[in-house]
Amino acid sequence: MKRVVVTGMGVVSACGTDIAGFWNTIVEGRSPAIPITRFNTEKFKTRFATQIPEFNAANYLDRNEIKRSDLYTQYALIAADQAIKDAGVDVSTMSPFDIGVIFGTAQGGMDTFEHQYREFAEKGYEPHFNPFFIPKTLVNMAAGLISIKHGFMGVNFSAASACASANTAIMDAFNYIKWGKAKIIITGGSDAPISEASIGGYNSLKALSTRNDDPTKAARPFDIERDGFVMGEGAGILVLEEYEHAKARGAHIYAEVGGAAMTSDAYHITATHPEGKGAIRAMHLAMEDAGVNTTDIGFVNAHATSTPVGDISEAKAIKSVFDGHDVMVSATKSVTGHLLGAAGAVEAIISVKVITDGIIPATINTTTIDPQIPQDLHIVTGESIDKKVNAALSNTFGFGGHNGVVVFKKI
Structure with missing residues (x-):
C-alpha cells in the first residue's frame, strides 16, 4: 500500500x-x-x-x-x-x-x-x-x-x-x-x-x-x-x-493521512446514537487503519456542533475510546460555525495545522460543561495552548447516521 x-x-x-x-x-x-x-x-x-x-x-x-x-x-x-x-x-x-x-x-x-x-x-x-x-x-x-x-x-x-x-x-x-x-x-x-x-x-x-x-x-x-x-x-x-x-518532485509535505473509516449508526434520521456506538467503532477503525493507538493521538477535533443531544453522545464516545488517556479535545465549530458538507474539510485543515504548528485551538464560549458529559474529558477551553502533537483524529457525523473519521500524522 x-x-x-x-x-x-x-x-x-x-x-x-x-x-x-x-x-x-x-x-x-x-x-x-x-x-x-x-x-x-x-x-x-x-x-x-x-x-x-x-x-x-x-x-x-x-x-x-x-x-x-x-x-x-x-x-x-x-x-x-x-x-x-x-x-x-x-x-x-x-x-x-x-x-x-x-x-x-x-x-x-x-x-x-x-x-x-x-x-x-x-x-x-x-x-x-x-x-x-x-x-x-x-x-x-x-x-x-x-x-x-x-x-x-x-x-x-x-x-x-x-x-x-x-x-x-x-x-x-x-x-x-x-x-x-x-x-x-x-x-x-x-x-x-x-x-x-x-x-x-x-x-x-x-x-x-x-x-x-x-x-x-x-x-x-x-x-x-x-x-x-x-x-x-x-x-x-x-x-x-x-x-x-x-x-x-520536491513538494512541501504538511502531514500524512494515516487512516480513515466510516460507519453507520443505523439509528435515526437526524439524531446520533445515544451510546455513540457507530462513532466509537469509526474512531477505532480509523486508528487501526493508521497503525496508531489511543496513546499516540494527541488531539481530537470533535464534531460537536452545540446541539443538546449530539454533543453528549460524542463526548461519551470519545471518553469510551480514549478512557485512561488524557487526550486533548476541542470543538472548533465554536469559532467557524457549522459548514455542513465542508465542516470535515476545514477541520482537517485545522488538524493538520495543529500537527505542524504545535498549537491546539480552544473551544470558545464554553464555561460550564454539561453534567451529562464526562467531567474528566479534557476539553480545551479558554485560550489556545502550545502542545506538540504527533497524531490528530478528526470526527464528523451526518444526518442519516453517517460517521466519518480521519487520522492525520506528523511526517
Missing part, C-alpha cells in the same frame, strides 16, 4: 479566505458570526450566521465561471485554486489521468434552486429557467468544474453523506491513492447554506441557536447553555498525494 500525504491546502470561510488568515482566527478564538444580510430575517427564529462578509466572486473568478456555477461551487473553485497553487501541482509535468478530484457537499446548489424557483413562482407564466439551472444545482458540479478548469482527468466524483461529506471524500481520496489508483487527488468539501430554505428548515428541526442578541457567543459546544449550532458557509480543500511522488 502507498503512503498518502497532504501537500496543499486552501480555504474560504468567514474565518478567512486564505490559510494564514483562517488559522489566525482559529488560534485567537474569534467568532465571525454576524447578522445575516443575504435576505430579510425578520420572520426567522435565527437571524445570524458565520456569513462570509462582503463576498464578491468577481474578485477571484472570471465572468464565465461565475455564470455557470452556484455559490457552493464558487467557494470550491476558489479554495481549490489556493490549494493547487500551494501544492505546486502542474498538470503539464505529469499525466492528467494521474490527478483526480473527489469532493463532498451536503446540499449542493440549493442557493441556485431556491432563487430560480422563486423567480419562476413569482412571475406566474411559462417557465424560462436559466440554461445553467440544472448544472448549477448538481452535487457533482464542484468536482467537475475543478477538473475542467485545471485539466485533471483522473477519478472524479462527489460524496454526499450530509455533514460527514468532506471526511467521506477525504477517505475516498486517501484510499484511491493508497491503492495506487492515482498520484494526486484534490479533495475536501463545500456548502453555501445561508439561505431562507436552509435557515428555515434547520429552525424547524430546532437545530440552530437562536441567541440573536449575541451571535459571537452562540456556538458553545459541550456547555450547559448550548441551544444549537451556528450556520456557516465556505469550502476547504486538501491536496492529497502519494508520498514517493511528492518527495520526487
